[in-house]
Amino acid sequence: MTGTWSRLLRSTPFRLALTFAFLFVLAFVLSGAIVYQMMSADLAERLDDTIKETYAVVAATYAENDLKELVETVGSHSLRSPRKEQLFSLTDATGNRLAGNFTAAGLPDGFSMFDAEMPGVPPGAEYRAYSGPVGGNTLTVAFSLSETEELERIVLMSFGWGTLIITGLAVAGGALLASRVQRRLDGIAATMVDVSHGRLDTRIPLTGKGDDIDIVSSQVNAALDRLSALVEGMKQVSANIAHDLKTPLNRLQMILDTASEKNLSGQKIAAELAEAHAESLQINETFDALLRIAQIEAGARRARFTDVDLGEVLQTIAEIYADVAEDDGKSLSLAQPQETTDRIHGDRELLTQMFANLVENALRHCPSGTTIKLSAARQGERVVAGVADNGPGIPTDEHEKVFQRLYRLDHSRSTPGSGLGLSLVRAIADLHGASIRLEDCRPGLEVAVSFPPALDW
DSSP states (O other), X not given: OXXXXXXXXXXXXXXXXXXXXHHHHHHHHHHHHHHHHHHHHHHHHHHHHHXXXXXXXXXXXXXXXXXXXXXXXXXXXXXXXXXXXXXXXXXXXXXXXXXXXXXXXXXXXXXXXXXXXXXXXXXXXXXXXEEEEETTEEEEEEEESHHHHHHHHHHHHHHHHHHXXXXXXHHXXXXXXXXXXXXXXXXXXXHHHHHHTTOTTOOOOOOSSOOHHHHHHHHHHHHHHHHHHHHHHHHHHHHHXXXXXXXXXXXXXXXXXXXXXXXXXXXXXXXXXXXXXXXXXXXXXXXXXXXXXXXXXXXXXXXXXXXXXXXXXXXXXXXXXXXXXXXXXXXXXXXXXOTTOOEXXXXXXXXXXXXXXXXXXXHHHSXXXXXXXXXXXXXTTEEEEEEEEOSSOOOGGGTTGGGXXXXXXXXXXXXXXXXXXXXXHHHHHHHTTOEEEEEEXXXXXXXXXXXXXXXXX
């Protein structure tokens, strides 16, 4: 239990809760003090008004040269206050008491305060008095402060209890809220610990309330999804490199072994050296492609982004590969782009390479007589470019796999290539914030790349 409280006291949410609780209690105490002072001043003012009104009523009974009625009035008022909450005194010019329930001695005219030192005043009492001359005599009216002090004491106790209750509720509420927040932070910390130990499938639990912690947790989960995908991609690349590059490396070793044996026997090895050179070039091209994909995924080329007319890029691709397609018994055409609707923000060189890869894939894997079409059009706020053919297509369950590095379909392993063409296409599309999808044309395949508006970048 001690450890739990110690941990709670160290937690930022609890400290914030205590800070806000302290500020709230401080505001409550300050406002209470102001209210108390205002109330106390108002009670004192009301008491003075009551004393002065009573004095005026008693003094009004005096008629010129007729002291008797004044004495009777003072006496009757004195009898109405047996516990001496109200005091009345009528003294002559020499200070002798003529009427009343106490003797006012030495009090100045006007308002004043006095306590039990006066004759006839109860011990421990404090009074507020008003004195003034009436027909050569002195009339004093005094009211006890006990009721006012009692009311002030009740108010002070109410504020005191209120402060204690509010402080307790604030601390308890802060501890409750802090513990709930701390549990969620502990969940985030536990997830990060699991991730640091290699369990990349762990995710931060969400409450579904959509608060700031849920938003941050969702963003962290999205980052973990991306991290998991990248790590899985690295594992896949490592496995593919070990699997797919083993064959050309073994073949290169066999060629060199053969050349070495021929050289020892005095035979010509020019053919073997040429073949070894071709194999090494193919291997270097594979590693260059892998490095290029890594550089693109790192986003280094984004600094070269400019406004690009996608129609012009596709027009260039069509002009370059039209003759190549015709020589191979295929046809390549470009749909007439819409005017001023296909401008995007991107790297013209990389975009050209992306669509060149797509066209080369179609030329390489489609039979003679295949028709290949390039197109670009605006769909809503996005620009969609496509490369479509009526060739054999790709099975639906292979649509995502073909974007993996070094992945090749079984029927493609007999053709030249490294299995990195579509991986490079995906990397370039991701760099431009574009989505890419494969659609079955029945027959054939269309690769559609959807670009965001230029203003989004």
